Amino acid sequence: MANDTKERILAAALDQFSQKGYAGTNIRELTASQGLAKSSMYKHFKSKEDIWNALLDKMIAYYALRFGSPDHLPPIPDSTDELLSLTMRMVSFTVHDEKIIKTRKLLSIEQFRDERARDLATKHFLTGLTDMFSHIFAGMMEKSLLREDDPKILAFAYTAPISALIHLCDREPEKQQTAMAQIEAFSRHFIKTYGIQQVSPM
Amino acid sequence: MANDTKERILAAALDQFSQKGYAGTNIRELTASQGLAKSSMYKHFKSKEDIWNALLDKMIAYYALRFGSPDHLPPIPDSTDELLSLTMRMVSFTVHDEKIIKTRKLLSIEQFRDERARDLATKHFLTGLTDMFSHIFAGMMEKSLLREDDPKILAFAYTAPISALIHLCDREPEKQQTAMAQIEAFSRHFIKTYGIQQVSPM
DNA sequence: CAGTATAGTGACCGGTCGGTCGCCTGTCAA
DNA sequence: TTGACAGGCGACCGACCGGTCACTATACTG
Numbered sequence: 001m002a003n004d005t006k007e008r009i010l011a012a013a014l015d016q017f018s019q020k021g022y023a024g025t026n027i028r029e030l031t032a033s034q035g036l037a038k039s040s041m042y043k044h045f046k047s048k049e050d051i052w053n054a055l056l057d058k059m060i061a062y063y064a065l066r067f068g069s070p071d072h073l074p075p076i077p078d079s080t081d082e083l084l085s086l087t088m089r090m091v092s093f094t095v096h097d098e099k100i101i102k103t104r105k106l107l108s109i110e111q112f113r114d115e116r117a118r119d120l121a122t123k124h125f126l127t128g129l130t131d132m133f134s135h136i137f138a139g140m141m142e143k144s145l146l147r148e149d150d151p152k153i154l155a156f157a158y159t160a161p162i163s164a165l166i167h168l169c170d171r172e173p174e175k176q177q178t179a180m181a182q183i184e185a186f187s188r189h190f191i192k193t194y195g196i197q198q199v200s201p202m
Numbered sequence: 203m204a205n206d207t208k209e210r211i212l213a214a215a216l217d218q219f220s221q222k223g224y225a226g227t228n229i230r231e232l233t234a235s236q237g238l239a240k241s242s243m244y245k246h247f248k249s250k251e252d253i254w255n256a257l258l259d260k261m262i263a264y265y266a267l268r269f270g271s272p273d274h275l276p277p278i279p280d281s282t283d284e285l286l287s288l289t290m291r292m293v294s295f296t297v298h299d300e301k302i303i304k305t306r307k308l309l310s311i312e313q314f315r316d317e318r319a320r321d322l323a324t325k326h327f328l329t330g331l332t333d334m335f336s337h338i339f340a341g342m343m344e345k346s347l348l349r350e351d352d353p354k355i356l357a358f359a360y361t362a363p364i365s366a367l368i369h370l371c372d373r374e375p376e377k378q379q380t381a382m383a384q385i386e387a388f389s390r391h392f393i394k395t396y397g398i399q400q401v402s403p404m
Numbered sequence: 405c406a407g408t409a410t411a412g413t414g415a416c417c418g419g420t421c422g423g424t425c426g427c428c429t430g431t432c433a434a
Numbered sequence: 435t436t437g438a439c440a441g442g443c444g445a446c447c448g449a450c451c452g453g454t455c456a457c458t459a460t461a462c463t464g
Contacts, residue, residue, distance in 0.1 A: 005441080019314060023226030026421065039424080040442050048422065108310050111373055112221060118373055126366055153391050156384075160363035164328055171313055171320055182358075189355050193395060207411080228451065241454080242412050250452065406464090413458075420451070428443080434436090 006044045008034045010058060013051050018102035021109045022052055056116050059103055063120060067128050076139030080195040083140065087187050091162060095169045095176060104170055129159035147194050154194060161186055208246045210236045212260060215253050220304035223311045224254055258318050261305055265322060269330050278341030282397040285342065289389050290382075293364060297371045297378060306372055331361035349396050356396060363388055
């Protein structure tokens, strides 16, 4: 019962902070959304800031678990078609997962106020995807699926535009379909530019 | 005297809103930063929200003036080297201009709360640069400086990564030099991929 | 010179904020 | 059975918030 309450408060905090920011959120509303009295919250957290820190801890831990370890790297695609479908699957996931959407929104809002939010924002928005695709592209170059080139620059050139459109989906959800189509078009264009035509074995 | 005060209040608002967000900013501090009493502000604006709206009006008008009209489009580069230098000049400007930096930060913070901020954010972060470079790239293709291709996709592929690094500069100013070097490296890589070697005339 | 806006001030207001306190209830171990 | 404790509650607190108001000083205008 009780431990569940703590989690529910954190979930409500993610919800409200990602909509109205830390400063714009008040504890009465936050607790009321979980059917709790404001004072009950203080059985689980020392202060409003304590909620913030616990939430950030959780987000950082989740990111490290989900994207930080090399175990979770996807397998290297065996064709450029697979690269496309891998990309679309990842994008589709990240654009639809409520928790991750809220995390990105929260980081957009709070990145200039909190140092740890700032660092996590850079990982979410830039280095995370780039590092992952550096690894993927290096592997694909070894398999002669991509032109020999600097995998880091290529990964950056590939992921930054995709990331920009993910941001657009967060900002204007009604453009999600268009954005997904744009991502697919961009990915195909990228593959046409950097991919290597495989000769089908006899 | 008086008209100047109104402008100074707006400047202070841009300053504070871009650091602490709308909700996190209070009027006492804002006016005090300009050596004014809180009540004096109400001679110039009806309410806190009125400041917000006036500031947003101003930012929208400034954007339309500066980037909206076709008159302000840069001339089409005559070589890929010129494309590189044009890019670096534009980036250097946008990364150093305090007012524009604060505008981007403010839009990052408030894009999910205010519809007009949301729209302006999309222009600043995505469509503005893309549209401009669509025009530039179309012109360069006509001059046979770039491979024939869809100028829109190329512009998107060019500007989105640059935009991502501009965001990085806003978030972590200490990485500005590194980011600028990355932008230059990326631009050179892009030109190597899509540029056309010009034969020097005899 | 008198009259009237304009811009600025400090005292004040009601409401809301984060946070505390005493109290109650259910659980569970000694 | 009882006593300690965790979890939840409403009442309350001081601080701070956005906003108002009566008042003043200055500058412009008939």
